Amino acid sequence: MKSVLLIDDDVELGELLKEYLSMEGYELTAVHDGETGLQQALSGNYSLVLLDVMLPKKNGFEVLRELRQKSSIPVIMLTARGESVDRVLGLEHGADDYIPKPYHHHELMARIKALFRRIELSAEEPESASTELKVGELELNPATRTATRAGEELPLTGAEFGVLQCLMENVGDLVDKDSLSMAALGRQLMAYDRSIDMHVSNLRKKLGKRDDDSDWIKTVRSRGYMLVRV
Incomplete structure (x- = not known):
């Protein structure tokens, strides 16, 4: 049980x-x-x-x-x-x-x-889905559930890891909040539910700024988020 x-x-x-x-x-x-x-x-x-x-x-x-x-x-x-x-x-x-x-x-x-x-x-992710993801100095390993920036491990919660993995798998593309909610929480987003917004906000703080002082994650108002290509 x-x-x-x-x-x-x-x-x-x-x-x-x-x-x-x-x-x-x-x-x-x-x-x-x-x-x-x-x-x-x-x-x-x-x-x-x-x-x-x-x-x-x-x-x-x-x-x-x-x-x-x-x-x-x-x-x-x-x-x-x-x-x-x-x-x-x-x-x-x-x-x-x-x-x-x-x-x-x-x-x-x-x-x-x-x-x-x-x-x-x-x-239960298949081996093909366990390939390490890399975007600039960000690296994510689905098999070990670890993510690093410039070799330093990021202290992510399970939900934050799910958000980051989904964004890295779709780097450069808009990801809607429902998709992020399924990846992070295993459920669809409810009305007036700001949980994904908060997880993205926490993730931004942990990622910090890029070398050019820009954000890793771009907000597309009322639609979702995008991890910006390096």
Whole structure:
């Protein structure tokens, strides 16, 4: 069974989700404070983390920030509905995806399945698709899930890696946001969903500027993004 870690101080919710996810073939472990959650997330025993914002001992943003210093495990942030600031902060700190509370279990399950689908597709890429990609001093290896700039490894999350790989495979061409969302999150973009915009913004910061002070990624307003040829 695929192992999911829930970090949420709502004990009753943890019991309900454990029962619901088990029926879908997932094993859920629930912990109820940020410090314990961080320790568990770093244990290597889980494939995905569901992380609430409001937590005792360490809040969700603190947990995520410290987690991202050591791990690229996929994280879905659980945010309060209407709190767009929480969603933006979660994505800025390295969350792969988010879902507003209160949510329907079917909606959460769809997000979980989408991220696992992305993980499985990455692992099952045919050998022909595992060829290293190179654009100027940027290099990306799909087989090892690593990307470097001028030989220095880039600390990318899984979603950021998916965005960069998709852009490098289509260098010089416009890539629409739906295609980037499928590559990064395993799902189509929802209305008013800015997750891809945030992942691209984070990716830009990590890539830095080119030698001529230009950006690696060009925005095509309302349509998508393009990795500019060297």
